Amino acid sequence: MAKLKDHPISELTIMIESKYGSVIKCPDDDPMLIKLHKLTSKTLNSSNRSNALKRKVPNGSTFEKKQALTLALQGYTDTEIGNKLKINRSTVRNWLANLTDRPAKFTRIIVSKHTGNRIYFPTSKGVREWCDQIGHKFLAVNRGYDQLFSMQQIEVHWHELPIGAIYQSAQQNKFYVKENNDNYARGEQYYF
Incomplete structure (x- = not known):
């Protein structure tokens, strides 16, 4: 019978830990980690459903969590x-629970009828408050009867917003x- 340290999964894990200090710190595109994922998925798929090892597999890979974070920072x-x-949405919510200053998805756009300038809002409540501020x-504005402004209802994610656009921070x-795409709710503040 082979010793546990001679098992390919153990050998790869030891090699990764010696190189990076931990499997978690290993980059997703490292060939050793990719090979380790393939070996562990084969082991789990070949074992029965009651295998304790299968129950200990974390919910979602690091790669999926990074993808979720990237999409969240794009405004999704x-x-x-x-x-x-x-x-599941609840899994995404758990992964992103510590994310603060998350970019909003903009659902309302105020367009100046004379200049074509646009202001992006995440909610109609923000538009209502803005309208009250400027009289x-x-x-x-909502129905297009205002002589200066009209409102469009359209979904625009943060990464789709053009550079130089004026937007309201949801938080x-x-x-x-x-x-740029990295400065949500930071940088130059705009005053009317």
Whole structure:
């Protein structure tokens, strides 16, 4: 009978840990980690359902979690991320629970009828408050009766917002100018 340390999974794990200090710190594209994933999936698939090793496999791989984080930082909602990655929304929510200042998905756009300039809002409540601040009627803007502004209902994710666009932060209700894809709710604040 072969010793546990001579098993290919153990050998790969030891090699990865000696190189990176931990399997978790190993990059997803490392050939040793890829080989380890293949070996462990074969072992788990060949064993029966009551195998204790199968129950200890973590819910989702590090690669899926990184994908979920990337999509969240692009402005996708938990439901959209779950649909894209084919996992439960509750799992996505657990993975991203510690993410603060998450970019919003913009659902309302105010367009200046004279200049064509746009302001992006995550909610109609934000548009209503903005209209109250500048002295315009929300219903007139919403229905297109206002002489200066009209409102469009369209879904735009953070990464689709053009550089230089003015947007409202969902968490802070402040307006900012988009400088790049990494500066959500940071950078140059915009005042009316």
